[in-house]
Amino acid sequence: MNIVVLVKQVPDSGAERSLAGDGNTVDRTGGTNVINEMDEYAIEEALRLKDETGGQVTLLTVGPDHALESVRKALSMGPDAAVHVSDEAIAGSDALGTAKVLAAALGTLEYDLILSGAESTDGGVQVMPHMLAELLDIAALTGARKLTADGDGFLVERQTEDGYEVVRASGKAIVSVWDTINTPRYPSLKGIMAAKRKPVTAVTLAELGVPAGEVGAAGAATTVLSAEPRPVRGAGQRVEDTGDGGEKLVEYLAAEKFV
Amino acid sequence: MNRYRLLPSDEAAAILELAGDIADRELAPLADDFEERGEFPREAVRVLGRAGLLGLPYDEADGGGGQPYEVYLQVLEVLAYRWLTVAEAVSVHTLACYPLAAFGSSAQRAEYLPGLLGGELLGGYCLTEPAGGSDAAALTTRAVRDGEDYVVNGTKAWITHAGVADFYQVFCRTGGPGPAGVSCVFADASTPGIVPARPERKMGLNASPTAQIAFDDARVPAGRLVGEEGEGFRIAMSALDAGRLGIAACAIGLAQAACDYATGYAKERQQFGTRIIDFQGVGFMLADMATQIEAARQLTLHAARLKDAGRPYGIVAAQAKLFATDMAMKVTTDAVQVLGGYGYVRDHPVERYMREAKVLQIVEGTNQIQRMVISRTMSR
Numbered sequence: 001m002n003i004v005v006l007v008k009q010v011p012d013s014g015a016e017r018s019l020a021g022d023g024n025t026v027d028r029t030g031g032t033n034v035i036n037e038m039d040e041y042a043i044e045e046a047l048r049l050k051d052e053t054g055g056q057v058t059l060l061t062v063g064p065d066h067a068l069e070s071v072r073k074a075l076s077m078g079p080d081a082a083v084h085v086s087d088e089a090i091a092g093s094d095a096l097g098t099a100k101v102l103a104a105a106l107g108t109l110e111y112d113l114i115l116s117g118a119e120s121t122d123g124g125v126q127v128m129p130h131m132l133a134e135l136l137d138i139a140a141l142t143g144a145r146k147l148t149a150d151g152d153g154f155l156v157e158r159q160t161e162d163g164y165e166v167v168r169a170s171g172k173a174i175v176s177v178w179d180t181i182n183t184p185r186y187p188s189l190k191g192i193m194a195a196k197r198k199p200v201t202a203v204t205l206a207e208l209g210v211p212a213g214e215v216g217a218a219g220a221a222t223t224v225l226s227a228e229p230r231p232v233r234g235a236g237q238r239v240e241d242t243g244d245g246g247e248k249l250v251e252y253l254a255a256e257k258f259v
Numbered sequence: 260m261n262r263y264r265l266l267p268s269d270e271a272a273a274i275l276e277l278a279g280d281i282a283d284r285e286l287a288p289l290a291d292d293f294e295e296r297g298e299f300p301r302e303a304v305r306v307l308g309r310a311g312l313l314g315l316p317y318d319e320a321d322g323g324g325g326q327p328y329e330v331y332l333q334v335l336e337v338l339a340y341r342w343l344t345v346a347e348a349v350s351v352h353t354l355a356c357y358p359l360a361a362f363g364s365s366a367q368r369a370e371y372l373p374g375l376l377g378g379e380l381l382g383g384y385c386l387t388e389p390a391g392g393s394d395a396a397a398l399t400t401r402a403v404r405d406g407e408d409y410v411v412n413g414t415k416a417w418i419t420h421a422g423v424a425d426f427y428q429v430f431c432r433t434g435g436p437g438p439a440g441v442s443c444v445f446a447d448a449s450t451p452g453i454v455p456a457r458p459e460r461k462m463g464l465n466a467s468p469t470a471q472i473a474f475d476d477a478r479v480p481a482g483r484l485v486g487e488e489g490e491g492f493r494i495a496m497s498a499l500d501a502g503r504l505g506i507a508a509c510a511i512g513l514a515q516a517a518c519d520y521a522t523g524y525a526k527e528r529q530q531f532g533t534r535i536i537d538f539q540g541v542g543f544m545l546a547d548m549a550t551q552i553e554a555a556r557q558l559t560l561h562a563a564r565l566k567d568a569g570r571p572y573g574i575v576a577a578q579a580k581l582f583a584t585d586m587a588m589k590v591t592t593d594a595v596q597v598l599g600g601y602g603y604v605r606d607h608p609v610e611r612y613m614r615e616a617k618v619l620q621i622v623e624g625t626n627q628i629q630r631m632v633i634s635r636t637m638s639r
Contacts, residue, residue, distance in 0.1 A: 072269075072273070073273065073276070076273060076277075186277060186280065186281060186306070186309075186310050187273070187277050187310070188277075188309065188310045188311045189274060189277075189310065189311025189312065189315075189324050190311055192270050192273045192274060192277065193270060195273075196269075196270065
């Protein structure tokens with residue numbers, strides 16, 4: 001089975017993050033950039049399926065030159081190759097613009113399955129699998145906590161707030177995964193050494209046949225009108241225990257959906 | 260840990276990042292609990308092994324990582340930053356692999372090294388004896404050739420990984436008194452007659468077992484003699500310099516952890532309406548800590564780079580061990596001081612760091628021995 005995994009380099013969510021000078025886009029130059037956390041689960045799932053069925057795992061990323069660092073790191077986990085779409089015209093793209101680029105790149109690759117993280121820690125819009133499914137005319141099985149190759153298709157347990165749904169698609173599909181699906185492996189020294197020699201194909205918009213005007217800030221269908229810094233954390237909520245402290249704590253945790 | 264490191268390659272950066280990820284996710288969450296209970300984190304060490312981090316400075320042809328010492332030492336530092344017991348485990352294991360890697364025959368290397376360096380096995384290094392610590396040439400553990408075996412009798416002391424190791428490098432006397440009578444054999448821990456005693460009740464590093472090991476007619480196949488008979492002392496001495504650098508790197512990681520923790524605390528803690536880091540008495544203390552750590556790091560890496568370049572580095576290694584471990588003692592003590600009363604209780608890790616730092620001034624040659632090594636060269 002040939003699998004393409006969508007990976008995205010994002011600013012480290014453990015560090016302080018900020019917007020770029022235009023006030024509307026994420027600052028990707030300062031600070032530490034990492035592989036979007038949920039994408040590591042997608043990579044692990046792809047490697048697991050490859051171990052079962054054979055085939056190739058290819059990474060696909062769209063991003064500036066420094067996204068390559070994250071691609072190399074992702075390759076050290078075990079995928080076979082990577083495709084890196086990089087073009088200045090892409091900067092400022094919204095989700096739809098990025099989907100057009102990804103769809104065009106996917107059109108040049110052979111795959112049975114596309115895997116992605118269920119969301120990114122920067123944009124966090126969770127729409128990419130649906131947009132790609134529409135553009136590629138394949139099924140979208142999103143928010144998976146379990147994935148199985150099932151005959152001519154795929155079977156997924158789709159995580160919901162109350163439990164899970166079982167959904168199946170025949171033929172090619174794009175599956176997005178949550179962090180409940182597996183435990184990603186660590187790279188190894190051997191993987192790091194091998195990653196240096198794995199092919200990474202650089203592709204531009206022109207090579208994909210995507211008109212520059214359809215992507216980037218100018219081609220975006222959505223516009224950020226304004227952005228506010230996160231409010232300073234307020235004072236905590238204090239529960240006085242007058243015999244019902246436990247109940248109040250549980251009520252609070254339930255209201256916040258922790259239990 | 261945000262450090263401006265000069266690294267020799269992109270892969271070195273990737274290796275350090277990997278070590279840091281494992282240290283953050285697998286080691287840091289366990290350290291307090293395992294130290295409190297005195298349990299060796301065998302599984303966590305296996306995670307490092309599977310990632311290829313237990314054989315870093317050895318040849319790739321032997322199953323090692325093929326990394327220069329400067330990279331290996333920075334990995335140790337990153338591990339010690341999260342948990343000294345584990346960094347020490349990697350350092351001791353690496354030392355225990357050294358005799359075979361440097362002096363083993365090609366047949367021995369081919370047979371044993373891939374397993375030793377592959378990550379599933381853990382080694383111990385049996386040199387010191389109850390009566391002889393610094394004076395290693397006086398060791399009395401005896402190995403007598405009997406048919407196809409050596410029969411080993413005696414007692415080794417202060418052995419890290421006693422009881423949890425899979426193999427031991429054992430230095431023992433096959434000839435007359437003095438250095439020329441010492442040989443090195445390589446024994447499976449499961450050999451009948453190799454009996455680890457109850458672990459010592461130590462001041463710190465409680466998750467890392469240290470114990471005497473009794474050798475009671477332990478039969479080690481003669482094919483496991485490393486080097487020639489009588490070559491053991493030379494093997495032990497040639498491993499010392501590199502071992503000292505390992506301890507220096509551990510000290511730097513430990514001190515960095517203490518400094519970062521104290522700095523974080525001093526930025527949060529308010530007295531008289533002011534963050535205590537803004538009081539010069541505290542701020543300058545932290546500045547001195549950070550400066551001493553950086554100086555120790557650079558001295559240690561300088562020694563490592565000399566070693567990597569094939570230049571003599573023994574004296575600089577002794578200086579690095581001496582400076583880094585004395586520094587770690589001072590820095591961890593000061594970290595406790597910065598936290599005040601909170602530094603003295605087990606709710607914060609700095610009192611543990613301080614207890615752990617002490618042993619680094621003692622192991623791999625006491626700091627008095629290091630000064631002797633250095634001054635002897637000067638007095639020639």
